[in-house]
Amino acid sequence: MTVVQALEEIRQNKAVVIIKIHSSRCNHCFALDYIPNLSIGDEITVENYWNTLTYKVIDKQIHKKDESADCYITEGRDLLTLITCVSNGRGGFDRFYLISERK
Structure with a gap:
């Protein structure tokens, strides 16, 4: 399936979309570093x-990198989950999940 086909599927139907983007320095700004600052609602x-x-933010979660977290794959719900890395405070990184539902 191409990206265009996937976008058309999302437009026509309820779907679960998961976007995982590495948090890194890019042009003097940190890509997706703002995601943990978003609030429910x-x-x-x-x-x-x-x-x-x-989409409206409905949940925020932090998981270890080796955990395969529940990404709210629920039939009949139109969800977007953004995943990025956050510092675990010990020199490593955990995964931050921001789950939102289409209005």
């Missing part, structure tokens, strides 16, 4: 070729 906007999708 905040909105996330995703634009695709056809429209703008708006």
Whole structure:
């Protein structure tokens, strides 16, 4: 399935979308480092070729890198999960999950 086909599937149907992006320095800003600062109830906007999708943050979780966390794959729910790395305070990194549901 191409990216365009996947976006069309999301536009037409309820879907679970998981985006995992490495948190790293890029052009003097940290990609996705702002995600842990979002709060329950905040909105996330995703634009695709056809429209703008708006999601509401419903949960925040931190998991160890070797844990395969529940990404809220629930039939009938239209969810977006953003995953990035956060410091564990001991020189390593955990995974931060931000789960949101389409409005």
